[in-house]
Amino acid sequence: MNLHEYQSKNRFAEYGIPIPHGKVATTPQEAYEIARELEGPVVVKSQVLVGGRGKAGGIKLASTPAEAEQRANEILGMKIKGLTVQKVLIDPASKIQTEIYLGITNDRAAGKPVFMASSEGGVEIEQIAREKPEAIIRQHIDLFLGLRDYQARNLASGINLPREHWKAFIKIANALFRCFVESDATLAEINPLVITGDNQLLALDGKMILDDNGLYRHKDLAEMRDTSAEPEAETQARAAGISYVKLDGQIGCMVNGAGLAMTTMDMTKLYGGDQVGPANFLDIGGGAQADKVAAALRIILSDPNVKSVLFNIFGGITRGDEVARGILQALNEIKTNVPMVIRLNGTNAEEGRRIIDEAHLPNIISAATLTEAAQKAVEAAKGAI
Amino acid sequence: MSILVDKNTRLVVQGITGREGGFHTPQMIEYGTNVVGGVTPGKGGQWAFGKPVFETVKEAVDATGANTSIIYVPAAFAIDAMYESIDAGIELIVCISENIPILEMMKIYEYIKTSKSRLIGPNCPGLLTPGQAKVGIMPGYIATPGNVGVVSKSGTLTYEVVYALTQAGLGQTTCVGIGGDPVIGTSFVDVLQMFEDDPETEKVVLIGEIGGRAEIEAAEFIKAHMTKPVAAFIAGKSAPKGTRMGHAGAIVEGGEGTAEEKIAALQAAYVRVAENPEQIPDLLR
Numbered sequence: 001m002n003l004h005e006y007q008s009k010n011r012f013a014e015y016g017i018p019i020p021h022g023k024v025a026t027t028p029q030e031a032y033e034i035a036r037e038l039e040g041p042v043v044v045k046s047q048v049l050v051g052g053r054g055k056a057g058g059i060k061l062a063s064t065p066a067e068a069e070q071r072a073n074e075i076l077g078m079k080i081k082g083l084t085v086q087k088v089l090i091d092p093a094s095k096i097q098t099e100i101y102l103g104i105t106n107d108r109a110a111g112k113p114v115f116m117a118s119s120e121g122g123v124e125i126e127q128i129a130r131e132k133p134e135a136i137i138r139q140h141i142d143l144f145l146g147l148r149d150y151q152a153r154n155l156a157s158g159i160n161l162p163r164e165h166w167k168a169f170i171k172i173a174n175a176l177f178r179c180f181v182e183s184d185a186t187l188a189e190i191n192p193l194v195i196t197g198d199n200q201l202l203a204l205d206g207k208m209i210l211d212d213n214g215l216y217r218h219k220d221l222a223e224m225r226d227t228s229a230e231p232e233a234e235t236q237a238r239a240a241g242i243s244y245v246k247l248d249g250q251i252g253c254m255v256n257g258a259g260l261a262m263t264t265m266d267m268t269k270l271y272g273g274d275q276v277g278p279a280n281f282l283d284i285g286g287g288a289q290a291d292k293v294a295a296a297l298r299i300i301l302s303d304p305n306v307k308s309v310l311f312n313i314f315g316g317i318t319r320g321d322e323v324a325r326g327i328l329q330a331l332n333e334i335k336t337n338v339p340m341v342i343r344l345n346g347t348n349a350e351e352g353r354r355i356i357d358e359a360h361l362p363n364i365i366s367a368a369t370l371t372e373a374a375q376k377a378v379e380a381a382k383g384a385i
Numbered sequence: 386m387s388i389l390v391d392k393n394t395r396l397v398v399q400g401i402t403g404r405e406g407g408f409h410t411p412q413m414i415e416y417g418t419n420v421v422g423g424v425t426p427g428k429g430g431q432w433a434f435g436k437p438v439f440e441t442v443k444e445a446v447d448a449t450g451a452n453t454s455i456i457y458v459p460a461a462f463a464i465d466a467m468y469e470s471i472d473a474g475i476e477l478i479v480c481i482s483e484n485i486p487i488l489e490m491m492k493i494y495e496y497i498k499t500s501k502s503r504l505i506g507p508n509c510p511g512l513l514t515p516g517q518a519k520v521g522i523m524p525g526y527i528a529t530p531g532n533v534g535v536v537s538k539s540g541t542l543t544y545e546v547v548y549a550l551t552q553a554g555l556g557q558t559t560c561v562g563i564g565g566d567p568v569i570g571t572s573f574v575d576v577l578q579m580f581e582d583d584p585e586t587e588k589v590v591l592i593g594e595i596g597g598r599a600e601i602e603a604a605e606f607i608k609a610h611m612t613k614p615v616a617a618f619i620a621g622k623s624a625p626k627g628t629r630m631g632h633a634g635a636i637v638e639g640g641e642g643t644a645e646e647k648i649a650a651l652q653a654a655y656v657r658v659a660e661n662p663e664q665i666p667d668l669l670r
Contacts, residue, residue, distance in 0.1 A: 108597050108634070111491050184487075247625065257541030259538065259542030260540075261631060262542075262594060262635065265623045316524035371663055
């Protein structure tokens with residue numbers, strides 16, 4: 001789960017990290033009021049969950065409250081990489097001497113969190129890694145020990161931070177680490193951490209990504225999820241306990257198991273070529289009971305791009321005949337003419353296929369192998385375009 | 386021969402009286418797995434499926450000589466269950482439970498290094514040594530004894546491949562599901578080394594997916610150390626970058642962990658990589 005910049009920075013502030021004392025506006029009038037309170041030039045920053053906001057024109061300076069109102073008016077409602085801006089953060093503008101990168105993420109290969117710092121702040125860490133990898137200083141952290149002071153000093157000296165800022169920097173690094181751990185974050189990033197005109201360290205921009213698996217013990221953070229930024233179907237799927245990702249193809253996929261779901265997508269792409277491909281990733285999990293199949297089918301069919309649906313269910317513990325009955329029951333609830341290819345494999349798969357065939361539904365095609373199923377779903381989708 | 390689980394496995398089920406444990410334990414017993422008992426705090430002294438239930442793993446080990454444990458409890462309890470098994474001296478711990486926070490897994494990953502235990506998973510289907518032991522949730526009938534070793538990050542995709550192998554007359558030594566989380570107890574490389582050392586395993590199937598570097602490390606290991614032929618399939622070619630595909634670990638981050646780079650690395654290690662999992666049996670012939 002991604003947090004907005006203002007949410008991340010507010011969280012940082014709870015741990016004592018200095019941030020600009022701005023506020024969020026949802027209307028140009030609010031932007032005016034906030035800018036007036038702040039007295040002086042401000043930055044109007046779009047709050048959307050994508051990178052590259054600046055380049056897209058979503059971050060603008062304003063020297064007066066009236067100008068802030070005007071900029072907010074321009075930015076609110078604009079689309080950045082497909083997402084509509086609904087909030088702007090109005091921060092006091094800061095004079096910047098130096099921009100630093102400071103962030104923590106998980107190094108999955110090492111099995112440890114890794115602290116990263118760079119003197120090349122203000123650009124994305126991936127870009128620094130590509131263009132100037134030697135400018136990134138790393139310190140792996142033992143979770144039983146936490147961040148040691150010497151490691152924070154290694155970061156400070158590695159980025160040639162002037163000595164006078166070390167004390168403040170080490171304090172910020174420790175706070176960021178505590179914030180990372182206590183939020184079950186997978187990323188906590190200050191970029192840039194700046195040295196201001198009056199020689200103070202300040203977290204100008206912030207980003208946090210939280211581990212969805214940790215949210216059960218952070219109810220306050222879980223409530224911060226901005227579902228307006230994601231397709232409606234994904235929100236519904238989450239509520240139904242279905243793992244769903246909307247894609248831009250034409251073949252709806254309903255599969256049990258994440259690996260098999262990805263494979264099914266890959267097969268539709270393999271046989272669909274440039275013309276048709278997967279409309280979604282969807283894992284209905286184990287069982288494939290009628291109510292879950294029905295919920296998943298509603299979600300898939302809510303996408304108007306879907307021209308055919310491919311069911312690919314491996315009956316393991318749940319037998320193929322039970323899966324077939326579940327699918328038929330779901331289809332009885334949801335009337336649709338969209339062509340559906342059903343491929344069952346595993347326990348009692350043949351009996352399951354017989355049950356499907358004997359139902360004699362006009363829009364149902366059964367398939368024995370994954371290859372055959374993918375080819376038939378591709379044909380059906382092409383026929384409908 | 387086989388790896389990790391066999392007739393000598395003495396299995397204790399953590400969460401034997403719970404929903405998942407209660408569902409899968411009878412199936413493991415029916416398959417012939419030597420289940421020696423279960424653990425449910427608060428239910429010690431009771432019986433479940435004809436097996437004694439203990440308060441703690443330590444009690445179960447002392448009373449039954451259990452050497453393997455399997456964890457079926459929800460994530461919030463599975464963390465503690467793993468530590469408990471490690472501290473009770475269990476040799477092989479299999480964690481089926483999913484949704485374990487990565488920070489907790491990284492701690493367990495460090496802690497287990499100080500012990501003699503090995504962890505498989507979490508978020509995995511477990512292990513199956515056909516004809517000997519089923520420790521997990523893989524459907525038993527899909528497998529048959531033979532000489533192909535299977536190692537995979539996934540569940541149903543593994544069943545597909547194992548079933549296809551069985552139907553093609555290619556039996557298996559052991560099928561190992563290592564799990565789809567970003568930090569797991571046992572890696573592809575660990576299992577490949579075991580298959581390389583196992584005299585009965587003649588060929589190996591590796592099933593990977595997008596995200597992380599585990600398949601790249603596997604390719605490097607295969608190139609440098611393996612004499613046995615390996616066939617592979619990598620899922621997620623069509624997945625968009627930066628989006629998690631069901632498994633917590635299945636995500637291309639910062640351009641790293643794509644199916645393309647993994648396939649290229651495996652091919653450079655002379656691994657036959659299937660475009661479609663149904664091709665795997667043919668690639669082993």
